[in-house]
Amino acid sequence: MPLSRDVYAELEQVVGPRHISDKPWILAGVRAAQPSSPMKPPSPEAVLLPGSAAEIQQIVRICNRHGIRYIATISSLIGFAYPSGPGTIILQLKRMNQLVEVNAQDRYAVIEPGVRHGQLRTELMKHGLTYPVAAVGPGGSVLANFACSSGDNHCQHGASRTNRYLLGLEWVTPEGELVRVGSLANDAGWFCADGPGPSLRGIIKGFVGQWSGMGVVTRIAIGLDAWRGPPELPTQGRSPSYRMRLDPACHKTFVFKFPTLEQARDAMIAIGEAEIAQAVLKYFNASAALLATESANEFWELWDSGLFQRELARPLYVFLSAWTHEELEYEECVLRDIIAEFGGADVDERIQRIYSDNMDFYILVGALQRVLRLGGGWAPCKLSGDSIGHMFEVGKAIPEFITPFIEQGRILDAPDNWQIIPLEYGHSAHIELLFLYDRNQPDWGKVPMDFMRASMQADIRNGHHGTMPLRTVAASQAIGALFSNAHMWANRVKDAFDPQRVSNPF
Amino acid sequence: MEREVFTNPLRPEALRTGAALLQSFAADESGAAGRVPSQVIYPQSREDVQRIVHEAIRTATPLVPVSSGPPRFHGDTVPARGGVIVDFSRMQRVLRIDRASRSVRVEPGVTYGELIPQLRAQGLRLSLPFLPRANKSVVASRLEREPTTIPKYQYDYMDPLLTLEVVYGTGEDFRTGSACGPGTLDTLKADLVNPWGPGSIDYFRLVSAAQGTMGLVTWAVTKAEILPRLQQLWFLQASDPARLLQPIDALLRKRVLDECVVLNRAALATMLAGDGMRDYAALARALPAWTALLVVAGYERRPEERLALYAKALRDITAAQGVEPGRSVPGAPGREAEILHLLSNAWTKSADWRIRATGSSRELLFIAPMSQVPRLAATVDDVAAQRRISMQDVPCYIQPMVQGRGCHCEFVFPRLPTDSAAAMELDALHREAAAQLLRAGAFFSRPYGDWAQLVYRDYADGVAALRRLKGVFDPHGLFNPGKLCF
Amino acid sequence: MNQLADFRHTMQSCNHCGQCKWVLGPKTRGYDFAEICPIHMQFHFDAYSGQGLLHIAQELLDGELQYDPGLRDLVYSCTACGACDTNCKSIRDMEVLDTILALRAKLVEDGQGPMPQYARMAEAMARTHNIYGRPHAERAAWAGEPAGLSATTSQPAPVAYFAGCATSYQRPDIARNTVRILEAAGIAHTVLGADEHCCGGPLWRTGQIDAAARQVQENLDALQRRGVQTIVTSCAECFGTLRGFYPRVADFPFEVKHISEIVQEALDAGRLRFSKPLQTTLTWHDPCLLGRLSEPYVPWQGEIKAFGRHVPAKAWRRGQQGVYDAPRRVLGAIAGIEVVEMVRNEENALCCGGGGGVREAFPEQAQVTAAERIREATATGADTLVSSCPFCQDTFEDGLARQPGAMRYRDFTQLVVDAL
Incomplete structure (x- = not known):
């Protein structure tokens, strides 16, 4: 439903003429198809740039009054950050970009939606603090990552998903009430997400976020960990060949290979039990090759050599990060014991050198966008979590459904391009399979859905918790009953809070 | 229309109606006003629970879940509006202990006293609350977000609770996190250790600290940890808890510590006193005002090296903070092994350490950032001083949580059940201290009894949201009505 | 193209x-x-x-x-x-x-x-060969005075100084200082004088490709007539255009050097020495067309195959080869000067705000960006903002006029000449 001029004027009254537009060229900036999809998202009716929670409340109330759908976004990196249907207005929260507070003593930071990972991470280093930084690049919104989307990150072995680090928050409900969640409820500060009583935090975000399907989160606090590096990390080189080095006396990166997935799994579990290392990964191999090269052609040269396929089919990447050299030495001894016990070996020195030369794990594995370099279709699959053991079961079953896609030439021949990242010292783990497909193929647009369907079917067949069911109505109706009827409960909660179904409904 | 009477939907032996039994649920240590329940029913399975709920829907009967044995402290199991007690004590199966995923799945009737030895046999342990009583339900403890003594194992306030199965007020069952599916538990191969979701809602949070108002949990998975091969206990002492919390903060930032708890002399003396508390007074005289119990450990790989490394880190970090740790209990040397034992096991010296002194007690507990706890604790002292009530024998323990980013503080006011005047004084102190704490910035994350009114009074926006949730999961308002804001 | x-x-x-x-x-x-x-x-x-x-x-x-x-x-x-x-x-x-x-x-x-302002600029250029519409005859007036620049000739030489419109008409001191530097370094050179036309950059960057290409041809003819092998510029806009645009529309067999590179080479070779200390703390603003956009353009014609494979391989311009070190090293070599860095520097430098024709078409917008850049420069503690682009200079001086006392702007060549 296009916006009437009256409604536009109402909205304009809230944000001011400079911060609203329905001009087609402004809308063109937020409705392009993702490279992974043949479908253009619905064009919004207008884009608004609210400047405060109070403005958002007013906008949301106008939307409820007139039955207009809205979605709040910031960087719009992922496909879910787009309107779920036509007749939607986009609230881009970029002007709400204050780093409200860094409380070094109580280890939390309070931020608005527009604060980006690049800003916060480096600002916190000055305070000797850090947090689990998602691999979305420096322009990714911290708030969106913590409160609205997924929560996995590459250093969560020694920490956790961002879900655990989300503290007090301010939330504009789908109908426009401002609710203070957690310890903010009683003006007790930002330090706690849960309570008083049953935790409202539970409807803000689950395994993944609500993608703006449950109102708008306008301000959050996040918990912080101590940072083992210097206040400023010197950078050598120029784009794209940056090098960042942490103090080698306390930080060290290893890459090992294993004869079987079971051995890699057992080593990963043992590392967690020993409570050593900041990051442990069974990492993607094609993505690793992309990160190690500086152009698509360089990637192809490396990939065609077969080195990464041979050496990194069953790898463990381990990043030790210690406070003292003695601690590093201890951790390395334990690590070497474990690797030897489970039959691991050092990878080819050419690969090891890549990581020794650039020990900043955060940069090396955290620059998600580099993985997109090939420019064609690209999509993540699986994206689930459970024990390390179960995630390896899921991974081991990947050939069941991936092989036909490779044999038919529909995706890049990279069957081992999946990762498992443990968290909380191995208490659970996350799995993700990245598949790349060629947009020059005539049926490229069908590949992602076909692939994900095949993956889900395999999971269901095998009893694997390999994929959280998608929030879309179609997916929920098809398989929701197999997932404890989660879609039904989600819909009931949605109805209770968003009876008009205006907050980016799926 | 006359209300129909709740009729036992289970086996005959599943229902009890003895007067003494019913009366035992009508009150607890909190002094909460309640009614005598009409029946106590003992489910033994999820299907039993569903039958109970359906019968409750049919008869509009309140259901009050209880999992732990007495003494109970919070009034949360005292029926505010009568109804049926759903006593989970016969759902006491340890469904699975899984070493590889370091997790354990238990029914609500499983207690710390039962579970700890079973885990130890498999080289595992739980991150325990401080001196949990033997009959305390593990599931209830986790659901209530009770603090545990090893803050490094806690990544948020929900930790170490993982997944769970719940029966909602519609009678439908639901499994959270990676327990949700696909398929049934018989076909699902997952280890049920991913707590989040399914999808965009953290259902496990919605039943936490809910005092049974959001659903009846029929099993839960909680984390277990590797049993240390070596442990070393260290002590810090000070006249002011702030002097202990600063070095503890530094230690927790670097994850040096396993167990870590700060006790005042009354708490430590209560913990250490022998049978009948005969030596309590002597201990209380000898002990410092505040003592921090700090444990470093070595696990299965190179335990000696780890222990040495972390003990050195402990010494270095505390030295940098200007305090000196010791290896023997200040004022009670030679009791170190006993303390380690107490920290690692369920409490068995009495029904609960909190009622050890006089047979009864009132608790006052809140959470706050560690930096704020000394100031807030002093608020309680001030209120007591104004009321001329001695705090000398009031145990207080301060429990850092969530890697040290938060902290639990708990006062345990001994009460003589026979002294009604003193009890009234104590009630007044309790109320006023809670009100003052709230004003001073303490967070009653678990608002039991009267605190609910205090915390929800000025939280209209949140209360409205909570009631919407309640409407979804307990649309008939059957679960423990009269509690929290419901 | x-x-x-x-x-x-x-x-x-x-x-x-x-x-x-x-x-x-x-x-x-x-x-x-x-x-x-x-x-x-x-x-x-x-x-x-x-x-x-x-x-x-x-x-x-x-x-x-x-x-x-x-x-x-x-x-x-x-x-x-x-x-x-x-x-x-x-x-x-x-x-x-x-x-x-x-x-x-x-x-x-x-x-x-384009925007009307740029269309007018193109019309003026067709007539006068400069962006201002000023008489072409005045283009080389900067070389006439003061006395002492007699070596500035239009005779054939392997090195040519390409002054550019902004320098020639608006900032003649930069041209004179550049020539003084070349002379001090003992570099025989030529200037194009009346044969110099606008480099074409303002036309290229506003989408007026044909008009820009005409300027290119005029300049190439003049350079070839003089037997030039190396072109020296003191203007970032000319520098980036010569390197980045000319090879797109013509054969371009010339080496292009910025004056800072010339000075650095002369210092390294001992042909130039600073003798006067300058007490100042400065921060260097990397002009876009001297920094990240100045890499030589290598034409590529080919096909992008599956998964991004470029056939034949393509030489990417990723901003690595910009002129970043030379001005910093030169300025740092002057006694008394401390060079402090802005956060956004080198290939990540923030634009002055006036580039791409924005200063002409949207002057207030340009000033918002300039104010942000000046805020960043001020945050370094520097008292002087130094660069090598008369367009950046215009924008910054507009901005600094609104913030009296914030800091001052100096062209690179001025500091070098002051230190000689």
């Missing part, structure tokens, strides 16, 4: 990752000074960014977007500073800036562009 349709791969590859708007992770230094796109910083709508312009270009190509004066204004609000391009290319194989420039060229080709 590539047409807009040649950049389909770039348009379709954009994942909306935001890297065109934010400083790269390894170069970010905290909360402040982390944004990189001057227009996104100011207007916040995604359309005002490299990503937004790519998607606008795609919709225009696909016929999903119609021309409108508002659309034209948006396209020309971009300073074409290339920060989006360099940042994107640190992780991707995409041609963001070239797409934006091709979009402008398409607007011109379709009769929808």
